[in-house]
Amino acid sequence: MDKRVANAEAVIGRVNDGATILMGAFGVCGVPENLISALLRQGTKNLTVVSNNPGTDGFGVGLLLENGQVKKMIASYVGSNKFFERLVLSGEIEMELNPQGTLAERIRAAGAGIPAFFTPTGYGTMVAEGKEVREFKGRPHVLESSLRGDFAFIKAWKGDRWGNLVYRKTARNFNAVMATGADYVVAEVEELVELGGIDPDDIHTPGIFVDAIFQGANYVKPTEPGPKRKRTDK
Numbered sequence: 539m540d541k542r543v544a545n546a547e548a549v550i551g552r553v554n555d556g557a558t559i560l561m562g563a564f565g566v567c568g569v570p571e572n573l574i575s576a577l578l579r580q581g582t583k584n585l586t587v588v589s590n591n592p593g594t595d596g597f598g599v600g601l602l603l604e605n606g607q608v609k610k611m612i613a614s615y616v617g618s619n620k621f622f623e624r625l626v627l628s629g630e631i632e633m634e635l636n637p638q639g640t641l642a643e644r645i646r647a648a649g650a651g652i653p654a655f656f657t658p659t660g661y662g663t664m665v666a667e668g669k670e671v672r673e674f675k676g677r678p679h680v681l682e683s684s685l686r687g688d689f690a691f692i693k694a695w696k697g698d699r700w701g702n703l704v705y706r707k708t709a710r711n712f713n714a715v716m717a718t719g720a721d722y723v724v725a726e727v728e729e730l731v732e733l734g735g736i737d738p739d740d741i742h743t744p745g746i747f748v749d750a751i752f753q754g755a756n757y758v759k760p761t762e763p764g765p766k767r768k769r770t771d772k
Contacts, residue, residue: 541701542730543750546576549724553582553689560645560687560716561589561599565618566761568709569598570691572726572754578605586610588645588687590638590712592622597760603631612685614638637665640682642715648686649718649747656681690720693754694743697727701748702741710742717743726754 543549550573553559563569577585578601585608592611593600600619602608610632616622625631636644637659647655656679660666670681692713695706703725705713717723725743730753 540699541745541748541751542699543752545752546572546724546726546754547579548752549750550576550580550582552722553577553580555582556584556586557582557688558586558588558686560690560692560720561587562690562692562713562716563593563598564590564708564711564713566594566597566759567707568693568705568711568713569593570693570724570726570754571598571757572752573691573724574598574601577602577607581605581607583607584609586612588612588641588685588716590641591615592619594618594760595621597758610634612636612641614641635665640665641685642712644682644685645712645719646715647684649715652684654681654683685719687716687720688722690716690723692717692723692725692743694725694727696729696731696736697725697748697751698731698733698736698745699751700733701725701743701745701751702736703727703743703745703748703751704736704740705742714742717747723748723750725751727751728754728757 587599587608589599591613603622612634614636626633640659658677658679660680661678666680671678694703696704725748
């Protein structure tokens with residue numbers, strides 16, 4: 539069993555216009571940069587992208603937004619991308635905002651075969667509008683549906699030819715859960731090791747969830763934009 543492919547171009551042709559892609563990352567950590575670059579070159583349109591955040595100006599998912607390839611963004615945090623903000627305010631893109639834990643659980647539920655779940659998060663806010671509400675132990679809960687993608691593009695630190703993956707620190711956020719919630723999962727890794735090169739106890743995503751894997755190159759890895767205000771010490 540060998541899930542290795544040469545590069546992002548070897549699998550990107552599977553992605554058609556209108557696809558839903560779970561895009562791993564947490565801020566600027568764990569971004570599948572090579573897969574995003576391949577999508578840019580292919581020019582696939584009308585994408586629904588599910589990500590914790592819409593990248594930053596000029597990086598990550600932000601590149602797809604700037605190229606007009608995304609019709610809908612499902613995210614939990616959008617404050618670091620000013621271009622995306624302008625798209626939303628002008629009505630040029632659809633946006634679905636989820637509480638961060640709810641977004642993660644919607645994807646996890648899809649991977650576990652759970653169609654929906656109740657959560658107290660969001661009750662009494664616009665997040666709950668039009669959704670079923672039930673009371674459990676005296677507290678109102680909102681019904682949220684699971685969220686599955688046609689594809690998941692994820693980034694890991696290490697992987698082997700079976701698709702077993704290890705993430706590094708913050709990059710584990712969202713990448714691991716998204717690997718379970720899509721019909722076709724592509725992983726790009728910084729290091730592609732031989733079988734046995736990863737201790738079984740260190741594996742974060744078992745290879746059974748991964749359909750294709752390749753070693754990426756030329757990672758930018760920018761730092762998150764810092765605070766805008768100057769702090770004053772008392």
